[in-house]
Amino acid sequence: MYKNTVEFIQNIYNTKDFLPLHEPRFIGNEKKYVNEAIDSTFVSSVGKYVTQFEEMMAEFVGTKYAVATSNGTSALHIGLKLVGVDKECEVITQPLTFIATANAIAYCNAQPIFVDVDKDTLGLSPSKLEDFLKENSSINQNNECINKKTGKVIKACVPMHTFGHPCKIDKIVEICQRYHIEVVEDSAESLGSYYKGKHTGTFGKVGIFSFNGNKIITTGGGGMIVTDDEALAKRAKYITTTAKVPHPYEYIHDEVGYNYRLTNLAAAMGVAQMESLVLFIEKQRELASKYQEFFKDKDIEFIKEPQDAKSNYWLNAVILKDREQRDDFLKDTNDNGVMTRSIWRLMNKLEMFKDAQTGDLSNAVWLEDRVVNISSSII
């Protein structure tokens, strides 16, 4: 039924073998740098590659600081702590996201609130955010945004740039500023994506990236916190390295810290992957334009980069007519060795988050029934 699509994808990758959704590519200095890290004996969380990787990331995205972490989830957990999220707080995010976004909020013992996405970006909707806050919050004398229903402080907002497509982040930041809400950008999927010429992850107070094996570049597992705030960057490094007070020979820790540092081994791979990043983005955009051309005259809609945005097209996605067609498409492609996956189940439908407060989620519900990810390995 979707034979044309299967054949088209097999042709792109020039194979009839099983095609994974997103394979990593190692075409540069990965082995060389990893070997150097081994030879240096600095394989753990101290070593020149960690610093170098952080510097390369800060320069690439255009922030003053970058702090490497063990993965994207830990980066997000710390990002939320940096802006003061704790058990008394609530955090707004989108229901259509990878579980890590909601989990990081739960790690802070804070409550998530799910606000709808836009259909054109798949990311948090500024208009739905504004509607939600207008109806459900007020500002107290301490300039805190209070949830009228629970009496708790809505401390932070975590928009996510879905599949590398930037959401309307400038508007989101503007609304959050008015409501005294801190923005922590989950840009795990959007390294190399820009909104109005500015890199995603640099609009909010803190941004985070992931270098998991399926992301546009990988360190095996890894993450990064980016910010322009020197005090936050220092604190990020401090609490991700067990909150150790500097001392020449004694172990002193003055709060409960975390062992969330990236290893030098992983960072060595990260430095090599950074050297390929510009090429990877180019290739992903080339692949996306092939898909766009192919789906142009079909009744499957290819998801294109939103207005004012330049997307890294990390994970390509299509919209099927309805749930039934979506299921047919998923079955047909997977049965024929072309791996495709449905978009995530909405966070508010999962057991752990089923009691969370939500706004009107009509767009997310609509997309959940129809969006499928298609082969996106770098060509």
Ligand SMILES: *Cc1c(COP(=O)(O)O)cnc(C)c1O
């Ligand atoms: C990948 C990802 C993360 C973090 O992932 P890790 O696997 O912990 O590196 C966070 N949020 C989103 C949206 C992601 O896609």
